[in-house]
Amino acid sequence: MPDNILNFSLADFFFNDNPDVLGAPADFEEWMAHPAVQKGFSFYEQVLLDAPRVSTKILSNLDGREHRIINLTSYNYLGLSTHPEVIAASKAALDKYGLGSSGAPLLSGTLDIHVEFARKLAEFKKKEDCLLYSSGLGANVGAIQGIMRKGDYLIMDEKCHKSLVDGGTLSGAKMLFFDHNDMDSLQMMLEKAKGKRTLVVVEGVYSMDGDLPKLPEILDLCDAYNAGSYIDEAHSTLIFGENGRGVAEHFGVEDRIGVSFGTLSKSFGGVGGFVCASKSLIRYLKGYSSAWNFSCAPSPAVTGGLMMALEVATRDSSLRDLLWANVSYMKERLDGMGLDLGGSESQVIPIIIGPSGEKLMGYAGAMQKRGLFLQPVDFPAVPAHARRFRISVSSQLSREEMDETLNIIEDVIVKGVL
Amino acid sequence: MTKDEIIEVIKVIIEDNLDDISAGDIDPRKSMKDYGANSLDIIEVVSCSMRELSIKVPRAELAELQNIEALADKFLEYKNA
Numbered sequence: 001m002p003d004n005i006l007n008f009s010l011a012d013f014f015f016n017d018n019p020d021v022l023g024a025p026a027d028f029e030e031w032m033a034h035p036a037v038q039k040g041f042s043f044y045e046q047v048l049l050d051a052p053r054v055s056t057k058i059l060s061n062l063d064g065r066e067h068r069i070i071n072l073t074s075y076n077y078l079g080l081s082t083h084p085e086v087i088a089a090s091k092a093a094l095d096k097y098g099l100g101s102s103g104a105p106l107l108s109g110t111l112d113i114h115v116e117f118a119r120k121l122a123e124f125k126k127k128e129d130c131l132l133y134s135s136g137l138g139a140n141v142g143a144i145q146g147i148m149r150k151g152d153y154l155i156m157d158e159k160c161h162k163s164l165v166d167g168g169t170l171s172g173a174k175m176l177f178f179d180h181n182d183m184d185s186l187q188m189m190l191e192k193a194k195g196k197r198t199l200v201v202v203e204g205v206y207s208m209d210g211d212l213p214k215l216p217e218i219l220d221l222c223d224a225y226n227a228g229s230y231i232d233e234a235h236s237t238l239i240f241g242e243n244g245r246g247v248a249e250h251f252g253v254e255d256r257i258g259v260s261f262g263t264l265s266k267s268f269g270g271v272g273g274f275v276c277a278s279k280s281l282i283r284y285l286k287g288y289s290s291a292w293n294f295s296c297a298p299s300p301a302v303t304g305g306l307m308m309a310l311e312v313a314t315r316d317s318s319l320r321d322l323l324w325a326n327v328s329y330m331k332e333r334l335d336g337m338g339l340d341l342g343g344s345e346s347q348v349i350p351i352i353i354g355p356s357g358e359k360l361m362g363y364a365g366a367m368q369k370r371g372l373f374l375q376p377v378d379f380p381a382v383p384a385h386a387r388r389f390r391i392s393v394s395s396q397l398s399r400e401e402m403d404e405t406l407n408i409i410e411d412v413i414v415k416g417v418l
Numbered sequence: 419m420t421k422d423e424i425i426e427v428i429k430v431i432i433e434d435n436l437d438d439i440s441a442g443d444i445d446p447r448k449s450m451k452d453y454g455a456n457s458l459d460i461i462e463v464v465s466c467s468m469r470e471l472s473i474k475v476p477r478a479e480l481a482e483l484q485n486i487e488a489l490a491d492k493f494l495e496y497k498n499a
Binding site: 004007008009011012014015017027158165169175176177192379380383384385 | 454456457458461465469474476477478479481482
């Protein structure tokens with residue numbers, strides 16, 4: 001391994017020359033064994049000893065001890081994973097149906113609560129039908145693979161999630177990426193795909209930047225080029241729009257969206273994914289979306305809890321209002337510290353540190369020692385010149401927790417107290 | 419190894435990995451994107467080129483390169499190190 005070992009990252013070991021097909025690349029092992037690399041990785045896979053609330057406990061990899069921390073890394077935006085009504089509904093479903101669905105949805109796995117929940121999600125998203133998946137990643141992979149074919153064109157924003165890219169790879173469609181939120185670049189790609197079956201894929205909230213797509217303009221271009229549209233509302237469902245239906249509602253363009261994807265692991269507080277679309281597309285996907293028809297149907301205990309999560313989050317706007325009040329409070333003060341928050345327009349707030357991985361890890365360690373659990377996001381997950389922290393604001397945050405968080409961030413990142 | 423030889427290696431690998439382009443038509447002052455490569459294609463071309471040249475350059479050092487020529491310069495730096 002060369003002297004510049006710390007310039008390497010997970011992006012450098014994907015291709016594997018090890019003659020033993022079950023072995024990792026030799027230089028990967030060497031890289032991972034380096035003390036500085038191990039230190040960087042020590043921030044990951046730290047074990048939570050309690051529920052993923054804002055206030056929780058971890059077993060720290062830094063000192064091997066238990067610590068109570070303020071958790072701004074979990075996606076529990078509305079605190080629904082531990083909401084008492086959600087837990088009660090999940091327990092009731094567990095008592096009635098047991099732990100698993102014991103079958104693929106096409107054969108015996110479909111339970112009445114799956115049908116009811118899918119119907120409610122379709123109504124919520126104002127689409128004709130909905131398909132429930134056991135995993136959010138699986139839903140994107142499965143839906144894209146089910147829709148697209150070799151010879152088709154899949155045009156994605158360059159910042160789209162890996163699950164969408166993997167779905168495209170699996171489908172065999174030609175994939176084109178347009179510059180992030182750049183309409184000229186999107187148009188250039190649409191020109192290349194002219195005359196072909198084309199699907200344009202964007203996200204509701206981009207997960208590493210917290211910004212929104214230029215949805216009305218994107219849909220205008222889709223119309224002009226007769227392309228279909230697919231929106232991944234993983235980080236925006238239950239959060240954006242007057243009724244929480246997502247960024248499409250926020251922009252007033254729900255009826256123009258072809259496929260609306262959502263995950264059930266973020267604001268919903270459970271696990272799984274769903275795809276809402278026309279009846280005919282959903283019927284077709286049931287035959288060809290492998291992540292749906294070759295996977296066991298979602299756990300009924302989770303589905304029961306999720307159905308209540310939808311009810312709690314949409315019966316009024318109180319949780320969303322709390323979240324947005326917290327987002328404003330945090331953003332205003334972080335901005336006042338002169339930090340680079342990128343173009344965040346949502347509850348996902350990056351603090352962009354810059355090119356130094358050493359600085360990023362130094363700050364992460366210092367903040368964690370002070371009781372703030374904020375995971376560093378390193379290259380290749382984000383560009384090498386824009387390594388960052390990513391705050392996931394939650395409705396659960398109290399004023400005291402926000403003030404403590406802000407103090408720690410100011411001391412460590414702004415004043416450099418390590 | 420010279421820069422021109424490195425450029426030839428990259429050109430052949432681009433030809434192998436992209437549709438409708440032959441090595442002779444590639445201008446190193448252009449970016450692979452100009453020849454229809456997406457980010458996954460670029461990763462493939464870069465990886466195959468490094469394997470062919472028996473070098474390993476961190477991706478973090480490649481992210482800002484603007485064209486094939488700049489990629490060849492970076493490869494040359496490692497090849498001659």
